[in-house]
Amino acid sequence: MKARLMQGNEACAEAAIAAGVRFFAGYPITPSTEIAEAMARMLPKCGGKFLQMEDEIASMGAILGASLAGMKSMDATSGPGFSLKQELIGYGAVAEIPCVLVNVQRVGPSTGQPTAPSQGDVMQVRWGTHGDHPVIALSPWSVKETYDTTVMAVNYSERFRTPVILLMDEIVGHLRERVELPEKIEIYPRRQPKKTRAEGYQPYEPDYDLVPNIADFGKGYHIHVTGLIHDETGFPVGSPEVTERSIRRLHEKISRVGEEIIHTKEYFMDDAEYAVVSFGGTARTAYEAVRRMREAGKRVGFLRLITVWPFADKAIERLADKVKGIIVAELNYGQLVNEVRRAVAGRADVALCGKYNMKAFEPEEIEAAVTAMMKGGKA
DSSP, X not given: OOEEEEEHHHHHHHHHHHTTEEEEEEOOOTTTHHHHHHHHHHGGGGTOEEEEOSSHHHHHHHHHHHHHTTOEEEEEEOHHHHHHTHXXXXXXXXXTOOEEEEEEEOBOSTTOBTTSOOOTTHHHHHHSSSSOOOOEEEOOSSHHHHHHHHHHHHHHHHHHTSEEEEEEEHHHHTOEEEEEOOSOOOOOOOOOOSSOTTTTOOTTOBOTTSOBOOOOTTSSOOOOOOSSOBOTTSSBOOOHHHHHHHHHHHHXXXXXXXXXXXXXXXXXXXXXXXXXXXXHHHHHHHHHHHHHHHXXXXXXXXXXXXXXXXXXXXXXXXXXXXXXXXXXXXXXXXXXXXXXXXXXXXXXXXXXXXXXXXXXXXXXXHHHHHHHXXXXXXX
């Protein structure tokens, strides 16, 4: 493998193409613009298509349409653009259209501080659209992991036929690191029908894994796609039974795989009495803070979330059974900390180490929060 100096956003684009993405529609927005620039440069060289759309809503609609026509598709945006895409994210979920949406987070609300780091979109990723549907969201902490999780996001979108969110942040998106990219990666192919029209093909008939094998447009199948609740034919049905069955299947096709898609990593946990939980760019600082405390003889560990949604309930439960207290470090006013509290269910103390002033964490800030908890004070 050849070593390269790469930016996180560049690694995202290269990984997407390596995983088979051949269509990108987007609208430039800081701090994700480098992804669009890289896709515009590279896609034509591999037979792909790049479109700069007139706005964020049109961008999301374009990747859904391209995906229905058989192309693995991706879009990249940041806070305000992610807000505009919410209705079509829900459409992609209910119509089961695979695609990847990259959200390189910045300070908000609204236009906020476009060039400053933040992790304030965590709950919007999960609950931004109306109605009930599951979400898969991955959050890398390095340039190399950005490459790996982008490939993973493309594969999960195809495997479960659902939009997948790559939840990056400005820290990782604009970070440059020396990386060695893999020569080969595992690629999940686009699902294809197992029946012909004559054999009774129905586009939304679930396979053994509860995921339908929807034919690509233009391949001779009759397909009806709608945002309305529909039965196996794809046509709307105003039935309580069909509605319940449809919504339950959307959730169960992902929940049934359990821990397989929930990725976490532990550090310094063998004898830890206290722990830090973090994700994305903030996890880099959290790791350094915990490493320093370990050198000082303090029994502190670290749990890093790579999969943010579905939430790592079991990993947090295991953590709560080991330690007395948990500090959640995140660049926002307090979002993921509430999910940690829910999963801990009172078995350990949980406190927020939050920051929302345009600046990334310093290790000393996280160390101080852990120290305050260890002394019984307010973190």
